[in-house]
Amino acid sequence: MGFQKPPGTQDLLPGAVEKWQIVEAKARDICRRFNFREIRTPIFESTDLFQRGVGETTDIVEKEMYTFTDRGDRSITLRPEGTAGAVRAYVENKLYGEPDVTKLYYIGPMFRYERQQAGRYRQFHQFGVEALGAVDPALDAEVIALGYTFYKEVGLNGVRVEINSVGTPAIRTAFRERLLAFLEPKRELLCKDCRSRMDRNPLRVLDCKVDQQHFEGAPSILDSLDDECRTHFEALQGHLGAMDIPFVINPKLVRGLDYYTHTAFEYKAEGIGAIDTIGGGGRYNGLVESIGGPDQPGVGLGLGLERTVMLLENQQADWGDLSRVDVYLVGLGEAAERETVKLLQQLRNRGIAAERDYLGRKMKAQMKSADRYRVRFTAILGEDELAKGEITLKDMSNGEQRQVSLTGLADEILASSQP
Ligand code: HAM
Numbered sequence: 001m002g003f004q005k006p007p008g009t010q011d012l013l014p015g016a017v018e019k020w021q022i023v024e025a026k027a028r029d030i031c032r033r034f035n036f037r038e039i040r041t042p043i044f045e046s047t048d049l050f051q052r053g054v055g056e057t058t059d060i061v062e063k064e065m066y067t068f069t070d071r072g073d074r075s076i077t078l079r080p081e082g083t084a085g086a087v088r089a090y091v092e093n094k095l096y097g098e099p100d101v102t103k104l105y106y107i108g109p110m111f112r113y114e115r116q117q118a119g120r121y122r123q124f125h126q127f128g129v130e131a132l133g134a135v136d137p138a139l140d141a142e143v144i145a146l147g148y149t150f151y152k153e154v155g156l157n158g159v160r161v162e163i164n165s166v167g168t169p170a171i172r173t174a175f176r177e178r179l180l181a182f183l184e185p186k187r188e189l190l191c192k193d194c195r196s197r198m199d200r201n202p203l204r205v206l207d208c209k210v211d212q213q214h215f216e217g218a219p220s221i222l223d224s225l226d227d228e229c230r231t232h233f234e235a236l237q238g239h240l241g242a243m244d245i246p247f248v249i250n251p252k253l254v255r256g257l258d259y260y261t262h263t264a265f266e267y268k269a270e271g272i273g274a275i276d277t278i279g280g281g282g283r284y285n286g287l288v289e290s291i292g293g294p295d296q297p298g299v300g301l302g303l304g305l306e307r308t309v310m311l312l313e314n315q316q317a318d319w320g321d322l323s324r325v326d327v328y329l330v331g332l333g334e335a336a337e338r339e340t341v342k343l344l345q346q347l348r349n350r351g352i353a354a355e356r357d358y359l360g361r362k363m364k365a366q367m368k369s370a371d372r373y374r375v376r377f378t379a380i381l382g383e384d385e386l387a388k389g390e391i392t393l394k395d396m397s398n399g400e401q402r403q404v405s406l407t408g409l410a411d412e413i414l415a416s417s418q419p
Contacts, residue, residue, distance in 0.1 A: 008114070008122025010306075018322050019309055024107055026154050027127040027303075034146050036105040036129050041085040043109065047075040053084030053291050055258025057200045064112040078111035081257065082128040083284070083300055084291070090132055091293030101139065105129040107305075118273030119307050128281075130300035132288065137232050140263040140283055140299050141239035147267055147279055147301050148245050154308065155317045156269065159278070161245060163265040164253040165233040166203070167225050169286065175224040176202050186214050206252040209274075220251040232262050259284040263299065271314045272307055279303035323374035327413055329356040329381070330366045336381040343381070343391075343409065350410040370396070377413060381406075 005011060012020060031038070047067050054060050066078040079085050086104055089095075095102045107127045114120050129146060131139050144161060151159040166172060179202050187195060190211050197205045206215055225233065240247050247265075255264050264282035272278075281301025288296040329344055331337035340356050347354040355373060357366045363380075370378045380392045391409055394401045395416065404412045 006122070008116050008120075010121065010123075015322075016309075018324075019312070019319055020305065022319060023154055023305060023308055023312075024127070027105070027107055027150060030146060030150050030153065031105045031129065034103070034129075034142065036103040036131070036146070039086055039089060039104040039106055040108070041082075041089050041106070042079075044076050044078050045085050045088065047077040049084050049088055049291060050077050050080060053087065053259065053287060054081065058256060058258055060112060060256065062200075064114055066111045066113060080112045081110055082106050082108070082126055082302060083130060083257075083259070083287070086128070086130045086300075087132070087288055087291060087293070087298065090130075090296075091288060091291060096133060096288075096294055096296050098133075101134045102132040103129070104132075117275070119275040119304075119310060121306055125305040126302045127305055128300060128302040130298055132298040133296050135232075135285065135297045137235040137263075138239050140232075140236050141243060141245075143281060143299050143301050144236075144240060144247070144265055145243050145245050147281070147303055150303065151267060151269075151278075151308070154312065155315075156308065156311055157315055158269050158271075160268045161240075161247040161265060162250040162253050162268060163236070163240075163247050163263065164250055165222065165225055165229055165262055166254060166260050166264045166282070167221060167229045168261050171224055171226060171229065172203065172221075175219070175221050178219045178224070179203065179205075182218050189214050201254075201258075203254040204256070207254050215252075222249075222251045229262055236263055255280055255282060259287040259290075261285040265301075267303070269311055271311050275307070278307040278311065321374075323376075324353055325355045325373040325375045326353045326417065327355075327377040327379055328366070328370035328373060328375045329354060329379050330363060330370075331356070332363060332380065332382045336383055336386050339381060339386055339406075343379075343406070347410050347413070350414065352410060352413055376417065379409060379413075 050065060051061055060080045065080055068076055070076050086106060090102060105128065108125060109123050110126050111123055113122055129143060131143060148161055180198065183198055183202065183205060187198065191208065194205045194208050194211050206218060253264055253266060260282040262283040262285065266277050266280040268276045269278050270276060279301060283299040285297040288294065288298060327347060329340040331340040344354050344356055357369060367378065376396055378394045378396060380394065385391055389406050390403045391406050392401055393404050393412055
C-alpha cells in the first residue's frame with residue numbers, strides 16, 4: 001500500500017482548485033474595496049505567542065496545537081489561527097507607528113489537532129482580516145460587513161450574522177461569578193463538556209448544543225455591561241442597520257478564543273453536518289498589549305474556506321465557466337504538426353490559452369480531447385493549408401468554420417473572444 005495523506009488534511013486537485021481560486025479572488029477583491037492590505041506571516045511561530053495570544057484555557061491551546069521542539073531547542077507551533085501572528089507582526093514591525101488605522105488581511109492554512117467531523121479539518125484555510133488602532137464601532141461594523149459581503153458575493157445563501165458584546169475582562173470576571181452561582185446547582189444535570197467548561201471557561205457553557213433546556217433564566221452578559229460597552233454595542237447595531245446588514249443579537253454567543261472584548265460575532269449557515277458556524281471574529285482591545293506591544297485596540301474576523309466551498313457545493317452554486325483552454329491546435333501530417341509547436345508558442349505569447357496533442361493520436365481522438373477541455377476554438381492545420389499559409393478556425397460554440405491566415409490566427413481568436 002502506498003502513502004496516504006494525514007487524517008484531517010485534503011488534496012485539492014485540479015477541478016476543485018479552480019473553485020478555491022474563485023473564492024480567494026473574491027476575498028482579495030473585497031479587501032481591495034474595503035482597503036485592507038495583504039500580510040503574509042510565518043506558518044509557524046513560537047509556542048508562547050499562542051499561549052499568551054489565544055489564551056491558556058482555550059481548547060486550542062490546551063489540546064489542539066501542533067507543537068514541536070525544533071533543532072535549536074525552541075518550542076514551535078504551527079499556527080492554529082491567524083490573529084496572533086498578524087498582531088505579532090504588527091508589533092514587531094511597528095506598524096502602529098503609521099498615521100492611519102492598520103488594515104490587514106491574510107489567506108492561508110491553519111492547523112488544529114481536532115476530532116475529525118464534517119467541516120472540521122486538521123489543516124484548514126482561513127480568510128482573515130485584522131484592523132488595528134481604533135476603537136470606533138464603525139470599524140467593528142465594517143469588519144462584519146466585509147464578511148457578510150464576501151459570503152453574499154461568492155453566492156452563499158442563508159448566511160446569518162449573530163452579534164454579542166462580551167464586555168471587558170473585568171466585566172467578564174464579575175459575570176463569571178453570577179453565571180457560576182446560577183450553574184452550580186445544576187452541575188450534575190449538565191453534560192461532561194459543560195462540567196469541564198464550568199471549571200475552565202464558564203461563559204462557553206451557554207454555547208452548549210445539548211444543555212439549552214437547563215439554561216432558562218440564566219443571567220445574560222448584556223445585563224452586566226457598563227455604559228461604555230453598552231454605548232459601543234448600540235452604536236455598532238446602528239451602523240449595521242445603516243449598512244443594511246441583517247443581524248440578530250445572541251447574548252449566549254461566546255467565542256472559543258480568549259482575546260475578545262466588546263464585540264463578538266459569528267456567521268452561521270445550515271448544511272455542514274452538526275456545524276453551523278462558518279466564520280467569526282470580534283474586537284480584541286487587550287491583545288496587542290498582552291503580547292508585548294503598545295496599548296492598541298483591534299478588531300477582526302476569520303472565515304473558514306473549506307466550509308465556504310462545502311456550502312457552495314451543497315447549494316449547487318453556479319461557478320461560471322471553469323474551462324481554461326481557449327484553443328486546441330490540430331496538425332494533420334508531420335510538417336503541420338511541427339508547425340503547431342511554433343503556433344502554440346505564438347498564441348501563448350499573445351495571452352491565449354492554447355493546447356495540442358502530444359500522444360500522436362488520430363484527429364478524432366484529438367477532437368475529443370478538445371471537447372474535454374471545453375475549448376472555445378479548435379484550429380486545424382492540414383498540409384495544403386500550411387502551404388497556403390492558412391488554417392481552419394472552428395468556433396465550437398456554433399460549429400462555424402472559416403479559413404484564416406496563419407499570421408492572423410491570434411488576432412482572429414482575440415477578436416472573436418470579445419463578449
Ligand atoms: P475561529 O472561530 O477559531 O476564529 O475560526 C474562524 C473560522 O475558521 C471558523 O468559523 C471556521 O469556519 C474555521 N475553522 C476553525 N477551525 C476549523 C477546522 N478545524 N476545520 C475547518 N475550519 C475551521 C479565529 O480563528 C480568529 N482568529 C478569528 C478572528 C480574527 N478574530 C479576530 N480576528
